[in-house]
Amino acid sequence: MTVTDPRPSVGLRPPDPTRPASAGEGEAVWPPPGAVRPISPRRAERIGASLPPGPRLPATAQALVWLFRQPELLDACARRFGSVFTLQFAQQGTYVCVGDPGLVREVFTGDPERLRAGANNAVMEPLFGSGSLLLLDGAAHLRERRLVLPPLHGSRIATYTKAIRSAAHREIDSWPVETPLRLHDRMQRVTFDVLLRALMGIEDEALFARLLELFPALFAKAGAVMMIQALQRDFGPLTPWRRFVRLRREVDEHVYAQIRARRADPHRSERKDVLSLLLTARDEDGNGLSDRHLRDELVTFLIAGHETTATGLAWAVDLLLRNPRVLARLREEVEGGDDTYLDAVVKEALRLRPVVANVGRRVQEPTEFAGHRIPAGVAVIPVISLIHRDANLFPEPEAFRPERFLDGGPSNYSWIPFGGGTRRCPGAAFAALEMREVLRALVRRTSLRLTDCRAQRAVRRGVTLVPSRGTPVSVDAKS
Numbered sequence: 001m002t003v004t005d006p007r008p009s010v011g012l013r014p015p016d017p018t019r020p021a022s023a024g025e026g027e028a029v030w031p032p033p034g035a036v037r038p039i040s041p042r043r044a045e046r047i048g049a050s051l052p053p054g055p056r057l058p059a060t061a062q063a064l065v066w067l068f069r070q071p072e073l074l075d076a077c078a079r080r081f082g083s084v085f086t087l088q089f090a091q092q093g094t095y096v097c098v099g100d101p102g103l104v105r106e107v108f109t110g111d112p113e114r115l116r117a118g119a120n121n122a123v124m125e126p127l128f129g130s131g132s133l134l135l136l137d138g139a140a141h142l143r144e145r146r147l148v149l150p151p152l153h154g155s156r157i158a159t160y161t162k163a164i165r166s167a168a169h170r171e172i173d174s175w176p177v178e179t180p181l182r183l184h185d186r187m188q189r190v191t192f193d194v195l196l197r198a199l200m201g202i203e204d205e206a207l208f209a210r211l212l213e214l215f216p217a218l219f220a221k222a223g224a225v226m227m228i229q230a231l232q233r234d235f236g237p238l239t240p241w242r243r244f245v246r247l248r249r250e251v252d253e254h255v256y257a258q259i260r261a262r263r264a265d266p267h268r269s270e271r272k273d274v275l276s277l278l279l280t281a282r283d284e285d286g287n288g289l290s291d292r293h294l295r296d297e298l299v300t301f302l303i304a305g306h307e308t309t310a311t312g313l314a315w316a317v318d319l320l321l322r323n324p325r326v327l328a329r330l331r332e333e334v335e336g337g338d339d340t341y342l343d344a345v346v347k348e349a350l351r352l353r354p355v356v357a358n359v360g361r362r363v364q365e366p367t368e369f370a371g372h373r374i375p376a377g378v379a380v381i382p383v384i385s386l387i388h389r390d391a392n393l394f395p396e397p398e399a400f401r402p403e404r405f406l407d408g409g410p411s412n413y414s415w416i417p418f419g420g421g422t423r424r425c426p427g428a429a430f431a432a433l434e435m436r437e438v439l440r441a442l443v444r445r446t447s448l449r450l451t452d453c454r455a456q457r458a459v460r461r462g463v464t465l466v467p468s469r470g471t472p473v474s475v476d477a478k479s
Contacts, residue, residue, distance in 0.1 A: 050372050050373045051086045051094065051096065051372060051374070051378070052081065052084045052085050052086045052096055052370065052372055053081050053085060053086065054077065054081060054085045054086030054087055054088070055077060055080075055087070059088045059089055059090045060090045062087055062088055062089055062090075063089040063090045063091070063092065066087070066089060067227060067460065068459075068460065070357055070460050070465070071357060071385060071457075071458045071465065073087075074097065074357065074358075074383055074385060074386060075385075075386075077097065078099055078383075078386050083098065083099040083100040083103070083386070084096065084097070084098055084099070084100065084103065084370045084372075085097050091228070091229055091230075092123065092227075092379075093377060093378070093379065094377070094378045094379065095360070095378070095379045095380075095381045096369070096370075096372070096374060096378055096379070096380050096381065097358070097381045097383050097386075098370070098380060098381060098382050098383060099382075099383045099386030099387055099390070100370075100387075101387055101390075101393065101411065101413040101414045102413070103369070103370055103382075104382040104387065104413045104416065104420070105412075105413045106369070107361055107380055107382055107421075108382070108413065108419075108420035108421035108423075109421055110361070112137065112138060112141075112422060113137075113138060113364065114363065114364050114365055114367060115361035115362070115363060115364070115367075115380065116137040116138075116361060116362050116364055117134075117137065117359070117360065117361050117362075117423045118134065118135045118136045118137035118141060119137060119362040119364070120360040120361055120362040120379050121134045121135050121360075122135065123226050123227065124226060124463075126222065126225060126226055126232065126244070126248075127218070127219075127222040127226060127248075127299070127303065128296055128299055128300045128303070128304075129292070129295065129296030129299065129300075130296070131144075131290075131292050131293035131295075131296035131297070132296040132297060132299070132300040133145060133148060133297065133300065133426065134300060134304075141422075141423075142422070143283055144289070144293065144297075145422070145426065146283065147278070147281040147282075147283060147288070147289055148278065148281075148289075148297055148426055149426050150277070150281070151274045151277040151278060151281075152274065152426050152427050152429065152430050153426070153429055154429075156277075157429050157430050157433050158433075159272055160194070160198045160430065160433070161433065161437060163194055163197050163198045164194050164198075164433065164434050164437040164438065165437055165441065167190050167191075167193040167194045167197070168190055168437060168438045168441035168442070169441060169445070170193070171186060171189055171190045171193070172441060172442070172445050172446060172478065175446075175475050175478065176475070177475050177476070177477065177478060178474060178475065178476065179474065179475065180451045180472060180473070180474050181472075181473060181474070181475070182469075182470035182471065182472055183313075183314050183317055183318075183448075183470065183471040183472070183473050184310060184311065184314035184466060184467060184470040184471050185470060187309075187310035187311075187313040187314050187438070188216065188306060188307070188310040189212070190310070190313075190438055191305070191306040191307075191309045191310045191313070191434060191438075192212055192215065192216070192302070192306040192310075193208075193212075194306075194434060195301065195302050195305055195306050196208055196211060196212070196302070197273075198273060198274065199273060199274045199275065199298065199301055199302065199305075200255075200258055200273060200274070200275050200298065200302075201262070201271055201273030201275055201276060202258070207254065210254070211251075211254060214247060214250060214251050214254070215251065215302055215303060215306070217247055218244070218247045218248060218251055218303070219303050219307060219462060221240065221243055221244040221247055222244060222462060223461065223462045224240055225240050225241055225244050226462075251299065252295060255295050255298055255299060256291060256295060258275065259275070259279075259291050259294050259295065259298075260291075262275055262276055262279055263279060268280070274301070275294070275298065278294060278297070279294070301427060304427075304463075305427050305430070305431065307461075307462065307464055308355045308356065308431065308464055309431045309434050309435060311355045311464050311465070311466050311467075312346075312349065312350055312353075312355050312431070312435055313435055313438055313439065314466070314467050314470065314471040315349055315352075315353035315355070315467060315471070316345065316346065316349035316353075316435065316439060317439075317442065317448065317471055317473070318353075318450070318456060318467060318471045319348075319349055319352065319353065319400045320345070321448060321449065321450045321473070322400070322450070322453075323400050326345065326400060326401075326402060327443075329341060330342060330345055330402075330439075330443055331443050331444075334440055334443050334444060335444070339436065340406065341402060341406070342436050342439060342440060343405070343432075343436060344402035344403065344404070344405040344406050345402045345439065346432060346435045346436055346439070347402070347405045347409065347415065348400060348401060348402040348404060348405060349400075349435075350415075350417040351388045351394065351404075351415055351417070352388065352389075352397075352398070352400055353458065353465075353467075354384045354385050354388055354417050354465065355417065355464050355465060356384060356417070356463060356464060356465065357383065357384055357385045357458075357460075357465055358381045358382060358383045358384055358385070359381070359382055359384065359416075359419045359420075359423070360379045360380065360381040360382070361379065361380050362377070362378070362379045362380075363375070363376055363377065363378050363379070363380060364376055382416065382420075384416055384417060385465075387413075387414060387416065388414075388415065388416075388417075390414075393410055393414045394410070394414075418431075444479070445478055445479050446475055446477070446478050446479075447475070447476040447477040447478075448473045448474070448475060448476065449473065449474055449476055450471075450472065450473055451472045451473060451474050452469055452472045454469075456468050456469055456471065
């Protein structure tokens, strides 16, 4: 049976008038051509679709649970409805959640014109901008990915090892012995230090310090205004949107200033930071990235890159301190110069505590999926956390056992902390390198212990799942 949606295609939310206008070759068109808006289950039923089962809570109630208890909601639905179920949210529409690797493969390898990731990420536009890889689809996405990927992939990332080690050691040097600290906060400082120096080549210490304040503050303000469109209005100086826009404007001023300065630098070709490399990147027609697209990619890397990697490190240390056997073996292997087990620890930590719970694609035309008729406007969401804890894929899924990854590990669609297909995170290799090097420094130079041994809950902050108490530790000794 063919299902059709009689509505005309409707674009996404219009651009924010407080943002600078786009300029240059290859700019994204906003709203994206042919993008369709989210659709409610009631609307889907009226046009003859058949969605998987799901909770009957009102859409507003589901949205609130999603915001504040996302992992618990996903686990409860999987237990009740199986590996495919439907959630509905006020404003964001309908999600078909998937916890089966075979179906995830269909999503990741499906036609990118019918399953658009950029359209599904439209909620992030106020923060990252319409030129971010996260929001682009089709030819525009492939073009930009080809320009952005080389500096973050292959042999190139090895050149950032020194910067990562230096940042880790600087941070460890600042830690007082036998004094409690929140490791998640400290890891954010490390990862942001790395990105400011390796990504943007920042050398001015005063600017470095100011950006270290601005970006985390911007990310913290973005969570509510991105998820609740009603907050995207300026009702005065104390409203969330006014404060968010003010922070974003200052961030943009600094980022654009760095782009202009680097374009004018006669020694730019000798520099190795990512910004300098992106300025020289050209597509098959000889066109590079405009200042607006450079801004959007840099902000995306800085915010998403530092937050996700810091969270992964905080979870990894929490798991290591709760599993002395694993920690002892890791210390022995690191001292012996073998990184095989270190790499397995990183992978197992990302399996058991994925930083992002899910990724998604928005259906652009009626589609048959998992025996259901999915109309345009529905988002199909592979749920990373459910797949990673499938006992059929990972025996004893709640156990922290890096040995799982010593013999090659699972298939591409069973371990997906960075997403998959052509939308796999372009910074995945950089993030893995960063986690390995920081963990190496922590294991070799510190003796840590948890100051609160209660289990940490995964709580949502923006799009990440962070440890509820920030991994509270004390440094018993340093070398």
